[in-house]
Amino acid sequence: MASDLNYKKTTKPKYSKLGFFMAIIPLTGFAIFGLLPLLLSVVVSFFKPVGYRFPGMSFVGWDNYARVLRDPLFLKSIGNTLYAMLSIPVTLVLSLLIATILSNPKIKGKAIFRTIFFIPHVSSIVAVSLMWKWILDGEYGIVNHLLSFLGVKGPDWLGDSRTFMPAMIVMGVWGSLGFYVILFSAALTNVDPQLYEAAEIDGAGPFTKFVKITMPAISPVTFYLLVMSVIWGLQDFARFQIMAPGGGPDNAGLTMVYYLYNAGFTNIITYGMGIAAAVSWILTFVIAGVTALNFWGSRKWVAKS
């Protein structure tokens, strides 16, 4: 064994310059296409550019931030974004239930179910948004057709500010369920079966086993899903831009990134790139804050691996 180690030391090049250059290709890419924009983004957020041009920007100090934070429409977009994120707890609970059922060795066709649940995850968000727009159509949509069997006259889901977001939440669950099921399933197979056997000997029922053994054992995966879906959820945009043109009924579909997109691209005359940059920084602080809060809270419930 010791000779083996020596052998390694002599044949491995001590320090490889080539290795360094190979390793930093992605970092170089980031330095060129990420770092410069990142630094300029701070600058732009304190200026008022003319259109998309850097030359001739006028310094406005904190004005961009003040204007955004006083804009009721922006505050509304924060509310809308958080509202849409109600799909996260629903998806977490539902997918854990599905993964638990799929972990039962007596269930057949597991792979088929998992495959079906995962299809929305690989599907084009544009196609999926058009699909949901069609099935939620107030007059011809299948959702209201199915509701009519129950004697319910379904609303114009996407045309009414009260029903718009609940429909988007259901669509959100539909879209992300499969991804969660895959991760929970993998986590469940990694739970040590001896722990369950020991608990059974102690007379623990299925519920106790789930709460005392399963939940702590899979908590790192639950935490990963929670952190990532909050980060994604705060940046939700494409489906809202397609399904709520112009912001949707009473701006019920205006999310934070949608507001940013309008400020910088569709409505640049009234807002401008300075405002858009300020929004991106506010959004980044919200993401960082919520993620930090998530990590802080995780000390209480996530098992250390």
Place this chain on the structure above:
Amino acid sequence: MTADKKQFKSKTYYKWKERIKLIASYAFLIAVALFILIPFYVIFITSFKTRVEAISIPFTWLPREGWHLDGYANVLLTDASGGGAGPSTILRGFRNTMIITIPATLSGLLTSALSAYAFAKLRFRGKKVSFALLLATMMIPGIIMLVPSYMIYDALGLVDTFFPLIVPGMFGAAAAVFFLRQYFQGIPDELIEAARIDGMSEFGIFFKIMMPLSKPALLAQGILGFIGGYNDYFGPLLYLHNPKRYTLQIALAYFEGTYVFDWPTVMAGAVITLVPTIVIFLAAQKYFVEGITMTGIK
């Protein structure tokens, strides 16, 4: 007390309890599967209906007036950008998507793999620092770079070209490096050392030993990258303005405005857009799922 009671229950009781549990499980799984699949079924069936049948009440589960291909004909033959002759909007969009996605995916995969190989198997100065920096870049939300990036590309005259959509991706992605590094670490050092003694160069080792041994991992990352690029909406939405340069996703998004109330055509466009990624997923799901779980569970 309850334990005592249980002992008196017969074998058939447990048998039936187990059976009911199984039936309930299947019923629940099938209900969820229908919830996932019915929307897909509805667009599929709508794409074969006539315009009139698509908006007739009540909804028909099969095309009552026969299977019509008018929607697909519109999608595949009509240039909605007003050109008349030339490829249809969707086919041109598909071509543009391939021009963007294939080089970005292949080059990104190669550079990510080179970087991952260096981090997994080579020694060099600044390894820890550069790896930490690489991981740190994953934490930065892309949205902050958006505004100045657009202004820079505008100043360089690169807005409304494919450049912003292809070139940055060619340098590789931190997540892919992270995933491939894990995989490369599992390949025994002895193989590499033996090759080194035989006088093989580092690139030779990379291409002739590491790459062939890592096919599943490379495939997983390649597929993830391709599907991500194929489905990308925000990037092309910002940077491509001339309808001739629209990608498939942008072309589809504008479809709705072109074919107002023509649901069969819009849905045929959606079906055509969905089929490639779903087929790739079904064919390679083993690698795909592996790629997802390995990045999620470290």
